[in-house]
Amino acid sequence: xxxxxxxxxxxxxxxxxxxxxxxxxxxxxxxxxxxxxxxxxxxxxxxxxxxxxxxxxxxxxxxxxxxxxxxxxxxxxxxxxxxxxxxxxxxxxxxxxxxxxxxxxxxxxxxxxxxxxxxxxxxxxxxxxxxxxxxxxxxxxxxxxxxxxxxxxxxxxxxxxxxxxxxxxxxxxxxxxxxxxxxxxxxxxxxxxxxxxxxxxxxxxxxxxxxxxxxxxxxxxxxxxxxxxxxxxxxxxxxxxxxxxxxxxxxxxxxxxxxxxxxxxxxxxxxxxxxxxxxxxxxxxxxxxxxxxxxxxx
Amino acid sequence: xxxxxxxxxxxxxxxxxxxxxxxxxxxxxxxxxxxxxxxxxxxxxxxxxxxxxxxxxxxxxxxxxxxxxxxxxxxxxxxxxxxxxxxxxxxxxxxxxxxxxxxxxxxxxxxxxxxxxxxxxxxxxxxxxxxxxxxxxxxxxxxxxxxxxxxxxxxxxxxxxxxxxxxxxxxxxxxxxxxxxxxxxxxxxxxxxxxxxxxxxxxxxxxxxxxxxxxxxxxxxxxxxxxxxxxxxxxxxxxxxxxxxxxxxxxxxxxxxxxxxx
Numbered sequence: 001x002x003x004x005x006x007x008x009x010x011x012x013x014x015x016x017x018x019x020x021x022x023x024x025x026x027x028x029x030x031x032x033x034x035x036x037x038x039x040x041x042x043x044x045x046x047x048x049x050x051x052x053x054x055x056x057x058x059x060x061x062x063x064x065x066x067x068x069x070x071x072x073x074x075x076x077x078x079x080x081x082x083x084x085x086x087x088x089x090x091x092x093x094x095x096x097x098x099x100x101x102x103x104x105x106x107x108x109x110x111x112x113x114x115x116x117x118x119x120x121x122x123x124x125x126x127x128x129x130x131x132x133x134x135x136x137x138x139x140x141x142x143x144x145x146x147x148x149x150x151x152x153x154x155x156x157x158x159x160x161x162x163x164x165x166x167x168x169x170x171x172x173x174x175x176x177x178x179x180x181x182x183x184x185x186x187x188x189x190x191x192x193x194x195x196x197x198x199x200x201x202x203x204x205x206x207x208x209x210x211x212x213x214x215x216x217x218x219x220x221x222x223x224x225x226x227x228x229x230x231x232x233x234x235x236x237x238x239x240x241x242x243x244x245x246x247x248x249x250x251x252x253x254x255x256x257x258x259x260x261x262x263x264x265x266x267x268x269x270x271x272x273x274x275x276x277x278x279x280x281x282x283x284x285x286x287x288x289x290x291x292x293x294x295x296x297x298x
Numbered sequence: 299x300x301x302x303x304x305x306x307x308x309x310x311x312x313x314x315x316x317x318x319x320x321x322x323x324x325x326x327x328x329x330x331x332x333x334x335x336x337x338x339x340x341x342x343x344x345x346x347x348x349x350x351x352x353x354x355x356x357x358x359x360x361x362x363x364x365x366x367x368x369x370x371x372x373x374x375x376x377x378x379x380x381x382x383x384x385x386x387x388x389x390x391x392x393x394x395x396x397x398x399x400x401x402x403x404x405x406x407x408x409x410x411x412x413x414x415x416x417x418x419x420x421x422x423x424x425x426x427x428x429x430x431x432x433x434x435x436x437x438x439x440x441x442x443x444x445x446x447x448x449x450x451x452x453x454x455x456x457x458x459x460x461x462x463x464x465x466x467x468x469x470x471x472x473x474x475x476x477x478x479x480x481x482x483x484x485x486x487x488x489x490x491x492x493x494x495x496x497x498x499x500x501x502x503x504x505x506x507x508x509x510x511x512x513x514x515x516x517x518x519x520x521x522x523x524x525x526x527x528x529x530x531x532x533x534x535x536x537x538x539x540x541x542x543x544x545x546x547x548x549x550x551x552x553x554x555x556x557x558x559x560x
Binding site: 015052053054056073075078080084086089090091092093097101102103104105107147151 | 308309311397398555560
C-alpha cells in the first residue's frame with residue numbers, strides 16, 4: 001500500500017485555555033480529493049497550519065508523503081502547497097518576480113517554463129509583469145494559487161479558495177484544480193460552499209470544536225445522514241401531519257424517506273387518509289442537510 | 299542526486315533567494331531607503347562642521363569635520379541596518395505575506411542569515427553613500443581598511459539582529475517605533491558620533507563605556523585615523539561578544555518559532 005499523502009495522528013493544539021484541536025487523527029490517500037468541513041472556529045485552519053509548519057501541535061504527529069512536518073520539515077514542505085485563506089500579497093513585486101522568488105525559496109532556479117504554464121492555466125499571462133498592487137481581488141487569489149504550485153507539490157491544500165470570488169472565476173479555478181487532481185495531485189479543500197465540496201470531494205471529514213465528528217466518502221455521508229424528502233401539497237394537511245409529516249404552511253407537508261420504493265407506500269397511505277394530494281416535489285439529499293444534521297448531533 | 303546534497307542545494311538556493319528578495323525590497327525604494335538617510339547624514343555634516351570646525355580639533359590635529367565623517371558613516375550604517383530587517387518583518391507580519399517565507403523549506407538559520415545579510419548590505423550602501431558624498435570636501439585617511447570593514451560588517455550584523463528581534467516581537471508599527479526612538483536612536487547619538495569621549499566629564503565617560511554603540515563607532519574610527527578613545531582590540535572584543543550574544547538570542551527565538559510559528 002502506498003504512503004498516505006497526509007497522516008495526522010492524535011493531534012492536539014491548545015492556545016492557553018482554548019482547545020483548538022482535540023485529538024484529531026486522519027489519513028488522506030494519494031490522489032484523493034478530500035474535503036475538510038466545519039463551522040467557523042472548528043479547527044480547520046489550525047489543522048492546515050499544523051500541516052504546513054505554521055503552527056506547532058501541542059501533541060501528536062503530522063506527516064506529508066511520509067515526512068514528519070517537524071522532524072523532516074524540509075521534505076514535508078517540498079511536498080506540500082498551501083493556498084491560504086487570506087488574500088495576502090507582497091506589494092513590492094510583480095507577479096513574475098513573486099513566482100520566481102517563491103520558486104527560489106523551494107530551491108528551484110530557472111522555473112520560467114512552469115511559471116508560464118501555471119500563469120496560462122490561471123489566465124494570468126497578460127498580468128505577468130504587473131505589480132501585485134494593481135491586480136483585482138480575483139487575480140490576487142489566482143496568484144496565491146500559482147504561488148502554491150511553483151514547486152509542483154504532490155499535496156495541495158486550498159483553504160477556502162473561493163471565498164468572495166465571482167462565479168466565473170470560481171468555475172475556472174475548479175476546472176484547474178480538477179485537472180491537477182486528475183494529473184495525480186492530492187487535493188484537500190476547506191470551504192463553506194457545501195455544494196462545491198459535494199461535487200468535488202470523494203471523501204469528507206467534518207470538524208466541530210477541534211474534533212472529527214464525521215469522516216466518510218461523500219456518498220456514504222449523504223446516504224447515512226440525509227434521507228430523501230417528499231413535499232406534498234394537500235387539501236387536508238392535518239391528515240398528512242397525522243401520518244408523520246411536517247406542516248410547512250400553505251398546505252405543504254414534508255416527509256422523509258430512505259428509498260424511492262417508500263414513496264409509493266407513502267402516497268397510498270395519503271390516499272387512504274383522503275388527504276387530497278394536489279402537488280408533489282421530490283428532494284435529493286444534499287451535503288448542506290448532512291452538515292446541519294451532523295453538527296446538530298455532535 | 300543524493301538526498302543530503304539535494305537538501306543542501308535547496309537550503310543554499312533558498313537562502314540566496316531570500317537574501318535577493320530582501321535586497322530587492324529596499325533597492326526598489328532606494329530613494330527612501332538609501333538616498334534619504336545619506337541626505338540626512340550630509341545635513342548633519344554641513345551643520346556641525348559649519349558651527350564647530352574652526353573651534354574644535356580632535357586627536358591632536360584632526361579637524362572636527364574629518365573626525366565627524368566616520369562617526370556619521372557608522373551611525374547611518376547602524377540605523378539603516380536596524381531599519382531594514384525590522385521594517386521588512388513588521389510589514390510582512392502585518393500584511394500577512396510572511397507566510398510565503400514560512401511555508402517553504404527554509405530553516406531558521408537561513409532565515410536569520412538572509413535577513414541579517416540584507417541589513418548589512420543596506421547599511422553598507424548607506425554608509426558608503428555618506429562617505430562618497432563627504433569625500434570631495436575633506437581629506438579622510440584610511441589607516442586600516444580591514445578594521446573599517448570588520449566594524450562595519452559586525453556593527454551592521456548586530457543592528458540587523460536587533461532589527462529581527464524587534465520586527466518579530468513588535469505587533470504594531472508604534473511598538474517598533476518605540477524600539478527605534480527610545481533605544482536605537484539614543485544609543486547611537488550618545489555613542490561618540492559627534493565628539494570624542496575624552497571631552498566628556500568622568501561620569502559620562504564611564505557611562506559611555508557601557509554603551510556597545512560607542513565601541514562600534516570608536517573601533518570603526520580607529521580604522522580611519524589609527525587613533526581611538528579606547529584600544530581597538532577592546533572594541534573588537536566588545537562588538538564580537540555583542541554580536542555572538544544577539545545572534546544566539548535571535549536564533550533561539552527563531553528556532554522556537556517565537557511569534558512566527560505559534
